[in-house]
Amino acid sequence: MTESALRLRGLRKTFPKVVAVAGVDLDVARGEVFGLLGPNGAGKTTTLEVIEGLTEADSGEIEILGLTWARNGREIRSRIGVQLQSTSLFNKITPREALDLYGSYYPRRRGTEELLALVQLEEKADAYHITLSGGQQQRLALAMALVNDPELVFLDEPTTGLDPQARRGLWDVVRRMKAEGRTVVLTTHYMDEAEALCDRLAIMDHGKVIATGTPASLIADLALPSIVELTFEGTAPDPAAFEAALGLRVEPRMDLWEIPTPDPKTLLPRLLEAAEAAAVPFQQVHIRRATLEDVFLHRTGRSLRE
Template sequence: MSELALRIHGLRKAFPKVVAVAGVDLEVARGEVFGLLGPNGAGKTTTLEMIEGLTVPDAGEIEILGQSWKRDGQQIRARIGVQLQSTSLFNKITVREALDLYGTYYPKARSTAELLDLVQLNDKAEAYHITLSGGQQQRLALALALVNDPELVFLDEPTTGLDPQARRGLWDVVRRMKAEGRTVLLTTHYMDEAEALCDRLAIMDHGQVIASGTPASLIAQLAIPSVVELTFDGAAPDPAAFSARLGETVEHRSDLWEIPTRDPKGLLPRILEIAEAAGVPYQQIHIRRATLEDVFLHQTGRSLRD
């Protein structure tokens, strides 16, 4: 049995107006939670849909659990679980009926009771799909992706649009998948989510992988491991003059300044001194370690949510 859950090589897909995926290579080991990060339009979803067999690639190879779509399509479908970006079910199907029905599509299925427990939808088992909240619908979609006890699970932006509490709940489910030995490939544009969940990740932009590795290694690769942040009450003023006096780059965000640095301890007294002298009306100042968000910013020059 192959040690790789997924191996893709030279994957390409062009649509009439845009090249969505421009040559992607990925390897995901069994038992790993792998994150595909990138802003909207980076090609994450198209990549995922080619891997899931929904979109036919223009070029490239996809090997899933040692099998290929050309020869073993039905077997692959039985072994993978998929949560699409928006799972559309029938409006008036109940949660229990949906889980029962989808279970019948597979050679082996987990019990509905077990799945309801897993995603904590027991009290909504008899509710129609259309009456569920966004978070509940996502949890149902997750349960449907697990209905066949899959070896490899694909989650396309599983927490988009959820409130913080619902996101934590979903994270717990993903962690349980990993504990059960499943391989998970998820896309997200939340950096904290990728850091919290993923063993390894790849950052995509303009249809290509621009960086990959463990979250820690990606951050370590960044030359500037810390960031000093000055927050303001309302819009942050133009930092040009301040930056010139300090002799460091100051990034201007909407309501804060960010000063990336290798030596936060040495820099902090100077920042305080100059800010005092220039009468900069900041509210708070703190030092944080660089995050994946900074990695992305550094690699692409733009923010993930742009």
């Protein structure tokens, strides 16, 4: 039973105007929460859709739970759970009815009551879908992805557009999926979500995987895992002269300078001295650990949100 939950080799998908997936290799082990992190348009959703059998790949191999679409389509559908980026239901269907109906499509199903409890929708079980909040609708979509007691669950941007509290609620559901022994593959463009939920990550950009690893290892792999920030009132000044005086790279952001370093303890006194000497009008100093955002920035030169 050491077979992988998901194995991709050389996956490619081209649309008339854009190469959406440009040769992706991935291995997801059973029982892990695996994240595809990347900005909008990186190819995350297309990669998922190809895996889920919604879109046909131009080339490449897909093995899901040791099965292939060519030979085992129906069995794959019975054993995976899918939450699409936007799940559209009838306005006047209730969560209970939706779970009963979708459950009836599968040979093996979980009880509706149990699912409602899992996503904490018992009180809204008989309310029309259209009356549910965004977070409740999204929790229902997660419950629908679990109706068949799936071994492998795909979640496409499960928390996009939700408020912080609703996001935490969804994170709890994903953690419970993992606790129940399911494999979860999710996409996100939130680095905090990737860090909080994922055992391992693949960072995607322009249809390619540019880095794979645990969140901690991806950050540790940065040569400069700490960042000192000098914040300014208003727009940060041009750091070119200061950069030369300090002898280190200084990256200007909106209202701050970032100075990546492997050793903030040694840097700090030197930095403050140089800033004093150059009369840099900074307001505050922060030291923070690098995040996945910095990993992405370092690898692509661009921010995740751009």
